[in-house]
Ligand SMILES: [Zn+2]
């Protein structure tokens with residue numbers, strides 16, 4: 001999925017690695033160091049939380065989604081790349097990240113015919129502030145790569161919530177109840193949905209969105225994210 005650059009433009013504006021931001025040759029989007037050091041989720045993978053067996057802490061927790069797939073853990077150069085995504089050429093970032101995500105979907109959910117892909121929404125206010133929704137960009141690119149239709153805005157975020165990270169799990173769940181809505185509920189009836197987000201920490205955001213899809217009659221919901229945080233250490237009180 002490389003795009004040929006005009007050689008003159010390439011000389012004036014060399015590509016930068018979408019993870020560490022160092023210069024790369026020609027049409028490359030990833031430097032050699034990063035390519036060999038990506039924190040891939042590999043080996044035996046927990047079907048419920050998408051993490052390697054050792055990093056799993058879902059403890060048989062039930063989700064409203066049927067599966068989750070991510071190519072990476074949210075650490076190292078992936079963390080760095082995502083954090084600087086919005087400050088750099090995010091088109092190149094979205095292209096490369098979506099390619100990884102699309103491959104992972106193919107590998108982990110073989111044979112599943114998705115009716116459409118949609119994104120975890122941000123509130124209208126956040127979208128205006130940033131100018132775009134990162135998850136929507138990724139969903140659009142994954143749609144281009146896989147040929148699955150991208151339906152934008154299937155889920156709406158009705159109001160702003162406190163940032164999820166930093167809150168303990170039980171507060172995250174309370175924090176999200178009633179935050180999402182479906183403007184056209186019929187659009188999801190009997191559908192197999194691929195739900196896209198950039199990063200998932202506790203999975204509560206995806207779970208809440210999947211719950212809405214499920215409530216309105218979606219047949220199944222699968223999730224894809226670029227990265228998952230490793231399970232949080234549970235602190236005994
Ligand atoms: Zn790099």
Ligand SMILES: [Zn+2]
Pocket residue numbers: 046047048049050051056057058059
């Ligand atoms: Zn698990």
